Each structure stands twice: as C-alpha cells, then as structure tokens.
Amino acid sequence: MNFVNLVAEKGAAFIPVPMQIKAAHFVYKAKTRLGIYKEFPEFVEAPIPDVSTLAIEDIDVSNPFLYRQDRWESYFKRLRDECPVHYQKNSAFGPFWSVTRYDDILFVDKNHKLFSSEPFIVIGQAPDELAVEMFIAMDPPKHDIQRAAVQGAVAPKNLKEMEGLIRERTRDVLDKLPLNRPFNWVEEVSIELTSRMLATLLDFPYENRRKLVYWSDLAGGGTESTGGLNDSDELFRGMVDMSRHFSRLWYDKKARAAAGEEAGFDLITLLQSNDETKDLINRPLEFLGNLALLIVGGNDTTRNSMTGGVFALNRFPDEFTKLKNDPSLITNMVSEIIRWQTPLAHMRRVATQDVELNGQTIKKGDKVVMWYASGNRDERAIDQPEKFIIDRKNARNHLSFGFGVHRCMGNRLAELQLRILWEELLARFDRIEVIGDPEYVQSNFVRGYSKMIVKLTAKPSEA
Amino acid sequence: MGSITFIEHDGAEHAVEIETGKSLMQIAMDNGVPGIDADCGGEAACGTCHVIVDGNWISATGKAGDEELQMLDMTPDRAPTSRLACQIIATDAMDGLVARLPEFQM
Numbered sequence: 399m400n401f402v403n404l405v406a407e408k409g410a411a412f413i414p415v416p417m418q419i420k421a422a423h424f425v426y427k428a429k430t431r432l433g434i435y436k437e438f439p440e441f442v443e444a445p446i447p448d449v450s451t452l453a454i455e456d457i458d459v460s461n462p463f464l465y466r467q468d469r470w471e472s473y474f475k476r477l478r479d480e481c482p483v484h485y486q487k488n489s490a491f492g493p494f495w496s497v498t499r500y501d502d503i504l505f506v507d508k509n510h511k512l513f514s515s516e517p518f519i520v521i522g523q524a525p526d527e528l529a530v531e532m533f534i535a536m537d538p539p540k541h542d543i544q545r546a547a548v549q550g551a552v553a554p555k556n557l558k559e560m561e562g563l564i565r566e567r568t569r570d571v572l573d574k575l576p577l578n579r580p581f582n583w584v585e586e587v588s589i590e591l592t593s594r595m596l597a598t599l600l601d602f603p604y605e606n607r608r609k610l611v612y613w614s615d616l617a618g619g620g621t622e623s624t625g626g627l628n629d630s631d632e633l634f635r636g637m638v639d640m641s642r643h644f645s646r647l648w649y650d651k652k653a654r655a656a657a658g659e660e661a662g663f664d665l666i667t668l669l670q671s672n673d674e675t676k677d678l679i680n681r682p683l684e685f686l687g688n689l690a691l692l693i694v695g696g697n698d699t700t701r702n703s704m705t706g707g708v709f710a711l712n713r714f715p716d717e718f719t720k721l722k723n724d725p726s727l728i729t730n731m732v733s734e735i736i737r738w739q740t741p742l743a744h745m746r747r748v749a750t751q752d753v754e755l756n757g758q759t760i761k762k763g764d765k766v767v768m769w770y771a772s773g774n775r776d777e778r779a780i781d782q783p784e785k786f787i788i789d790r791k792n793a794r795n796h797l798s799f800g801f802g803v804h805r806c807m808g809n810r811l812a813e814l815q816l817r818i819l820w821e822e823l824l825a826r827f828d829r830i831e832v833i834g835d836p837e838y839v840q841s842n843f844v845r846g847y848s849k850m851i852v853k854l855t856a857k858p859s860e861a
Numbered sequence: 862m863g864s865i866t867f868i869e870h871d872g873a874e875h876a877v878e879i880e881t882g883k884s885l886m887q888i889a890m891d892n893g894v895p896g897i898d899a900d901c902g903g904e905a906a907c908g909t910c911h912v913i914v915d916g917n918w919i920s921a922t923g924k925a926g927d928e929e930l931q932m933l934d935m936t937p938d939r940a941p942t943s944r945l946a947c948q949i950i951a952t953d954a955m956d957g958l959v960a961r962l963p964e965f966q967m
Contacts, residue, residue: 508906508928542934553937554965794900794909801906803931810967 423634438622462625466838474772483758494765498772500779513747522623530687547672583852588704601664614697624843702846706739712832731788737796829855863956886910886947896962903947908932909966910946915959938963
C-alpha cells in the first residue's frame with residue numbers, strides 16, 4: 399500500500415462520509431472542467447427503426463428507448479435467431495457482447511470464475527469518484543462474506559414474521575384507493591407499497607420513506623450507467639444526502655443498541671452485529687454501495703412487477719377471468735409476472751479469460767451483457783414466451799432473479815409482497831382496468847413504468 | 862425396485878420409487894413431493910432443491926461438489942450433509958435412503 403492510500407484509508411475513518419462524497423464531487427467537477435473527463439452525452443429520443451432494415455452488426459440493444467418504443471422484442475428475437483452471442487463495437491457505452499439465449503445466459507451467470515462481476519453490473523459505469531462498492535459487483539470470496547451478513551433480513555424465516563405486517567400495510571394502501579375514478583397506479587400503489595417495505599427493512603424513519611425511492615431511482619438511473627435521465631451532478635448531490643441519512647441512522651442504531659435496546663431484524667442491525675461488517679461505516683464506498691444496493695434491489699424490481707402484473711392481466715383478459723375463478727393460481731402467477739415483466743433487463747460481466755460461447759470468441763477483458771429480458775422470451779426454453787399464462791408449467795424457471803452466486807437475495811420477499819398484493823386485490827376488486835397506454839422509464843436496465851392510469855370497480859357485495 | 866423417502870419439515874413422509882439415472886430432484890418433482898422448487902431446472906445454480914441427507918447415507922450419495930457448495934453456503938438452513946437434490950443421481954444402492962427437506966428453500 400502506498401503512502402497516499404494509507405493516508406486516505408486512515409482519513410476515511412475520521413472524515414464523515416457525506417464530506418467525503420462532497421470532496422469526491424469537487425474532484426469530479428474539476429476534472430470535467432479541465433477536460434480530463436469527457437461529459438457523457440445526453441440521450442435524445444428518436445424513432446427506432448424496424449430491426450429488419452438493419453445490418454446485424456448495427457443492432458444496438460443498449461438504446462434506452464427500446465422498451466418504451468416497444469421494439470425490444472423484435473430486436474432481441476433477431477439476435478437470438480441470427481446471432482445469439484452478438485458484438486456491438488460502437489455503443490455509447492463502448493463495445494459489448496450481448497448474450498441473448500436462455501441457455502447461454504445460464505452458462506455465463508453460473509461461471510463466475512470466467513465472467514467477473516467487477517467493477518460494475520450494469521452496461522455503463524459510474525464516475526470514478528463515485529465507484530461505490532457493492533457485493534453484487536464483487537466476486538467470491540469477498541462477495542460471499544458481505545452477502546452472508548445481510549441475507550438473514552430477507553431469509554424466509556424472517557419473512558414469516560413479517561408477513562402479517564406486510565399484509566396490514568397492503569390493506570391500508572388498497573383501502574384508500576378511489577373507486578370508479580382513474581388514478582396513477584404507479585404512484586399510489588407500486589411506489590407507495592415498495593417504499594413502505596424498504597423503510598421497514600432498514601428501520602428507516604417512516605415519514606421519510608419516499609427519500610429511499612428517490613435515492614434508489616438516482617443510483618439506478620444514471621445516463622452514463624444505464625442510459626437514464628440523471629446527470630452526475632444530481633447523482634453526487636443525492637448521494638451526499640443519502641450518506642448523511644444513512645450515517646445518522648447507523649450511529650443512532652448503534653447508540654440504541656448500546657443503551658440496551660433489543661436488536662431488531664433490520665438490515666443495519668444485521669450489519670452491525672456481524673464481525674465482517676460491523677465497521678462498514680469506516681469504509682465509505684462499501685457502506686454507501688451496499689445500502690444503495692439493498693434499496694435499488696427492493697425498489698424498481700418489485701415496483702415494476704406490481705405495475706406489470708396489472709398491465710399483463712389487461713393485455714390478456716382471459717387470464718384475469720381464469721384468476722378470478724381460481725385464486726389458488728396466484729402463487730404460480732407471481733412467478734409468471736416476474737418472468738413476463740423481467741424488471742431488470744440485464745446484468746453485465748467481464749470475461750476473465752478468452753471464452754468460446756455459441757461459436758464466438760469472447761476475449762479476456764471484454765464486456766459481456768446477459769439480457770435476461772431476452773432469455774425470458776427465448777422460444778428454445780419457454781413455450782409461447784410472449785404470452786402471459788398464469789398457470790404456465792414450470793413458471794419458476796425464469797431468469798429474472800439470475801442464477802449462480804449472485805442470484806437475487808430478495809427473491810422470496812418479492813414473491814411474498816406480490817402474492818399478498820394479489821390476494822388482497824382479488825378480495826376487493828372486480829375489475830382493475832388500465833386506461834390508455836402506460837408511460838415507460840428511459841433506461842436499458844430498468845424495464846419500468848413511470849405512469850399507468852387504472853380504474854377500479856369494487857366486487858359486488860356478497861349479501 | 863427400491864425406494865427413497867423424502868421427509869418434509871413438518872414430518873410428512875413421501876416414499877418414492879427409485880428411477881436409476883435420474884436426479885433425486887427430478888424424482889421428487891415427478892412424484893409431486895412438496896418443498897422442492899427446482900427453479901433452475903437442475904443446474905446447481907439456484908439452491909432451491911436443498912435436501913439434508915440422513916445419517917450415513919451421505920456415503921452413498923457422496924458429498925457436495927465445489928459448485929454445489931457455493932450455492933449451499935448461501936442457505937441459512939445448511940447442515941453438514943446438505944446436498945442439492947439435482948446433483949444426486951439415483952442408483953440402486955440408495956434403496957432406503959432418507960432425505961429431509963428444510964423448512965424453506967431459498
């Protein structure tokens with residue numbers, strides 16, 4: 399370790415995290431002004447051409463408007479059929495390989511020694527100064543240690559304890575919804591429910607819960623990382639605010655524990671009671687990274703599955719009839735919603751050596767993007783993949799949670815939240831009607847809805 | 862023809878016929894044994910067909926391989942004789958084997 403690093407590391411233990419982020423922001427701005435960093439260009443939306451008019455090498459699935467313009471299915475189908483492991487050398491995010499078939503994605507995901515998750519798991523990158531460290535973007539063994547420290551919070555045993563609370567909060571939200579009058583489902587249901595869940599998991603001040611959503615949207619929606627709308631300055635400012643709140647929460651929890659308060663099952667408490675992570679706050683980039691990971695992991699994913707399920711049942715109305723006739727299908731439908739929506743389109747890896755995959759040679763150091771959204775529509779693995787079928791056989795065999803050591807840690811919580819939502823919806827409403835077209839998020843990573851107008855009709859009373 | 866017994870966490874027993882050459886996961890799924898999800902379809906990549914092999918039967922099944930251990934390590938219910946059922950291929954020597962299911966699959 400050189401002297402500068404040593405000083406930096408020592409300093410990190412004494413300088414508050416928000417100050418460090420502010421300093422990093424200052425360095426970033428200076429470097430940008432000096433021309434050391436090029437400003438990442440904004441994405442301007444233009445109509446995306448029909449895929450059949452393009453040469454195969456010109457296909458660029460990193461376009462953040464592909465989902466919004468409903469071109470993603472035809473683009474990925476062409477890649478799956480003609481060039482399942484595809485190289486795009488000129489994207490805004492630099493050159494990258496696309497892996498588009500189910501079996502190939504499984505291969506990449508399973509072989510973490512051939513395909514590293516470091517330093518980022520999205521197609522682009524964050525500014526150097528904000529290169530936070532999170533275990534989703536670490537390889538074993540470091541990954542395993544940090545993941546193990548927080549896994550307990552969302553382990554099935556803990557969830558069993560939380561089921562009553564989740565149901566109570568879901569009921570509270572649904573009981574306040576207007577009847578026979580259009581409203582924005584994304585805002586009133588999906589965001590509200592997921593922010594309540596995140597606040598519970600972190601034991602975060604409940605009245606500030608929407609902040610968690612804002613930070614998570616910032617962290618996952620950078621222009622440079624996923625083609626989103628947020629620029630780096632906004633990101634830095636948000637991260638300063640986030641680190642301030644999380645530092646306060648950390649020390650507050652610590653003080654309460656020292657005063658003899660009974661330990662909860664929230665994530666901060668778990669981090670503080672594990673030897674490997676109890677001093678996490680002294681490693682600011684790891685501290686911020688892992689908390690950001692936990693809120694991003696529980697935010698966009700479940701939120702957009704909550705919206706996507708309603709949308710899917712409107713696109714496939716016979717399935718809603720099927721569901722009403724047999725509510726025991728809810729559990730299976732939840733898996734089908736998660737497949738059909740695939741709330742996160744991709745995960746990125748970097749090849750650690752030359753690898754042959756489906757006839758192509760991926761070179762050591764190349765960026766490899768596994769497109770889960772494409773694998774979940776692969777006709778070779780899934781029967782009639784474009785259809786939403788609530789009693790689909792083997793519905794659990796989807797790619798949305800990923801496979802291997804990085805498999806989604808919160809998968810059981812997500813399934814539980816969605817199951818409860820649908821149980822409570824069916825108990826109340828006869829019709830859940832989507833009005834007009836939903837609006838979509840700009841991103842090549844998050845497959846999300848920014849707005850969806852819904853009108854509810856109550857169930858006829860039993861009497 | 863021999864048989865294997867899966868015991869659910871609540872004690873419910875399911876004796877199923879051995880089909881040599883098939884994985885224990887597949888045999889459990891084919892016979893509708895509850896408590897196994899098999900999300901990845903038998904690739905040792907999800908950890909949702911976790912079973913705990915009873916007593917000395919671990920000598921018949923063998924121990925978990927590296928790839929399998931990596932997934933098992935993420936399971937809080939992990940025991941010394943934990944295996945992923947998809948990685949155990951049934952043989953006639955497993956007649957009488959008992960495999961216990963954890964309370965939850967991850």
